[in-house]
Amino acid sequence: MKIVDVVASPGLTGFYFDDQMAIKGGAAHDGFTYNGEPRTPGFRAVRQRGESISVIMILEDGQVASGDCAAVQYSGAGGRDPLFLAKDFIPIIMEEIAPKLVGQELDSFRRLVGLAENLIRPNGERYHTAIRYGVSQAILDGVAKAKKKTMTEVILEEYKLPLVLEPVPIFTQTGDDRYDNADKAIIKRAGVLPHALINNVETKLGKNGELLLDYVEWLKNRILTLGGDSYRPVLHIDVYGTIGIAFEDSTERMVDYFAKLEKAAAPLHLRIEGPMDAGSVEGQIEQLKSLREALKTKNIKVEIVADEWCNTYEDIVKFVDAQAADMVQIKTPDLGGIQNTIEAVIYAKKYGVGAYVGGSCNETDAGGRTAVHVSLATRPDQMLAKPGMGVDEGYMIVHNEMSRTLTVLKYREGKKTHSEEAFWS
Known part of the structure; x- marks a missing residue:
């Protein structure tokens, strides 16, 4: 089963981006938002809407596999990658990553995510963690669909892990x-x-x-x-x-x-x-x-x-x-x-x-x-x-x-x- 095309759509997350440095520095609540000036580079406000990007892979049998690129609430803090905004990163996904995925055989999750994880941008930098996160989700979903298995079973098989039929807390x-x-x-x-x-x-x-x-x-x-x-x-x-x-x-x-x-x-x-x-x-x-x-x-x-x-x-x-x-x-x-x-x-x-x-x-x-x-x-x-x-x-x-x-x-x-x-x- 091959990937025949890749598209991307902008989305929203389940919460917001918060400027941790500003909050720790005393930014006061104003209703659901915060007063004060942002301190972390890239922020327009102490609290702003969270954004995501869905990476959507079209498979050769017509199935669709997807994963969501998203970054944490406190982006840019504690050594993390910077703020992740859809308008800035969709072009990167479509121009630099999608061509590398199209035509790939969905035969192995570990092989394909290794390929995606190790891609280097033309400027020599690694791709934002949020991009690697979403692309890897789409690959796992795609391999599971190609093999007609759950994502759990794909991981168990490829990492040689034991099946435990109990919930995780x-x-x-x-x-x-x-x-x-x-x-x-x-x-x-x-x-x-x-x-x-x-x-x-x-x-x-x-x-x-x-x-x-x-x-x-x-x-x-x-x-x-x-x-x-x-x-x-x-x-x-x-x-x-x-x-x-x-x-x-x-x-x-x-x-x-x-x-x-x-x-x-x-x-x-x-x-x-x-x-x-x-x-x-x-x-x-x-x-x-x-x-x-x-x-x-x-x-x-x-x-x-x-x-x-x-x-x-x-x-x-x-x-x-x-x-x-x-x-x-x-x-x-x-x-x-x-x-x-x-x-x-x-x-x-x-x-x-x-x-x-x-x-x-x-x-x-x-x-x-x-x-x-x-x-x-x-x-x-x-x-x-x-x-x-x-x-x-x-x-x-x-x-x-x-x-x-x-x-x-x-x-x-x-x-x-x-x-x-x-x-x-």
């Missing part, structure tokens, strides 16, 4: 509506919650961390009240480096604060993502490792999740090799081709580090569904419900794709069933 994110949306996640019995978007010291963390402590205590009590005796999700909160800011990167002070967080969360298990931002890969590894070792010394069981400066496959290998974190977020758009996410999960698990197939609220439904197949094949500890910040939509997209795929895989294994009780436990 889904992590929901609340955005700034961290109370009502936490209720939604609890009612839906999400496996991991709430993310909570703690990206400002004064308004969300508290100068001494008191606002987050109050929130964790509230969240724990809310889960125990609404969830019943059988529901014990993992708490996972992204603090965007604000703990480091509040406690002046003092490991001793941060450890004391983590002890308070652990007590507030008990009996639930707690993960903290991005406790500080050291400003570089090497600095982040050093500071996270120091904090992790100090927490172990004090027998504090709060886990650290690496996010900022852990962007590429090569970065993830460095964090894993250093044992700098308990878990790495594998932020799918930041890694470029989806094969890098697959290989990052495999690598992290091999060396005993937790793997989290993340991404961004600022993706599309296509990215969310593709991530489900990657997760079902590679078995990370959790995957993100995406796109969006409203809980309902992203959770529905990811949950339902997972349920459909598992049902098909069970059918093919001769385990036809109408029961998916594992999703509701």
Whole structure:
């Protein structure tokens, strides 16, 4: 089965591009937007609409395969590629990448994504991570259609992975509506919650961390009240480096604060993502490792999740090799081709580090569904419900794709069933 043509269409994402530097610098909320001037190059405003590009491949039997190019909410921050706008990148896709794909045989996902990943622009630069991300999704979809298999089965086959007919825990994110949306996640019995978007010291963390402590205590009590005796999700909160800011990167002070967080969360298990931002890969590894070792010394069981400066496959290998974190977020758009996410999960698990197939609220439904197949094949500890910040939509997209795929895989294994009780436990 060959690719006979490639076209591209502009689209919108499930959220927005936010200028993280401006927000950390104190840009104030004004309704749903922010006041203030943008600080990150390429931004026209502190918050602007998220944009995507659908890469659409026409196959020789008339089928259509597609994938969505998208970049994360905080584009241009933490070492990431710059802002991704459709008008700037559709011409690049059509003029420089499409001709390389037309005529290719859809016989191997790994072969074709290797070709796309290693393409170099005429100016000598690599293609934007968002482009590599979307093109790789389209290739995976195309190979699956050519072989009449699910994307999960293609990954299992090409990476020689075992089939496990169980769901992967889904992590929901609340955005700034961290109370009502936490209720939604609890009612839906999400496996991991709430993310909570703690990206400002004064308004969300508290100068001494008191606002987050109050929130964790509230969240724990809310889960125990609404969830019943059988529901014990993992708490996972992204603090965007604000703990480091509040406690002046003092490991001793941060450890004391983590002890308070652990007590507030008990009996639930707690993960903290991005406790500080050291400003570089090497600095982040050093500071996270120091904090992790100090927490172990004090027998504090709060886990650290690496996010900022852990962007590429090569970065993830460095964090894993250093044992700098308990878990790495594998932020799918930041890694470029989806094969890098697959290989990052495999690598992290091999060396005993937790793997989290993340991404961004600022993706599309296509990215969310593709991530489900990657997760079902590679078995990370959790995957993100995406796109969006409203809980309902992203959770529905990811949950339902997972349920459909598992049902098909069970059918093919001769385990036809109408029961998916594992999703509701």
